[in-house]
Amino acid sequence: MQHTLVLVKPDGVARGLTGRILARIEAKGYVIEDLRLVHPERALLEEHYAEHQGKPFFEPLVEFMLSGPSVAVRLSGDRVIEGFRSLAGTTDPTTAAPGTIRGDLGRDWGLPVQQNLVHGSDSEESSARELALWFG
Numbered sequence: 001m002q003h004t005l006v007l008v009k010p011d012g013v014a015r016g017l018t019g020r021i022l023a024r025i026e027a028k029g030y031v032i033e034d035l036r037l038v039h040p041e042r043a044l045l046e047e048h049y050a051e052h053q054g055k056p057f058f059e060p061l062v063e064f065m066l067s068g069p070s071v072a073v074r075l076s077g078d079r080v081i082e083g084f085r086s087l088a089g090t091t092d093p094t095t096a097a098p099g100t101i102r103g104d105l106g107r108d109w110g111l112p113v114q115q116n117l118v119h120g121s122d123s124e125e126s127s128a129r130e131l132a133l134w135f136g
């Protein structure tokens, strides 16, 4: 059994898609073990996205994540780390496959790619680190 951190990012919360996104996660059979609405501080986001520091999209990404609350979810399930990333679709909503959260619900008309609705941890190491950051 694995755990992962899922975030419904500020665009997903602002567009009122939290329920639809959580419904897809639950329909897949994953278990919501904890859930909270978070107004993150810059320091939390800089740590969360530490691997991207120095990249050109880092600052716009952090600013976007500061633009409103996110819903943080602690999920459990068999192979949930790769399973959720598969459900989310690839990073860019324009090319994310239909049937995925980003592919079906992500807006792709001229919006920056960081507005892609969800985050999911990408390894056991990052899920442990990220769950500690968002849930303490």
Ligand code: DAT
Pocket: 052, 057, 061, 090, 091, 112, 113, 114, 115, 116, 118, 119, 120, 122
């Ligand atoms: P993912 O969220 O699919 O794990 P990532 O970890 O590579 O993607 O990047 C984190 C976020 O940063 C991603 O959700 C959107 C944004 N991002 C990634 N690559 C980008 C790029 N080339 N230009 C703008 N934003 C980008």
Ligand code: MG
Pocket: 120, 122
């Ligand atoms: Mg990532």
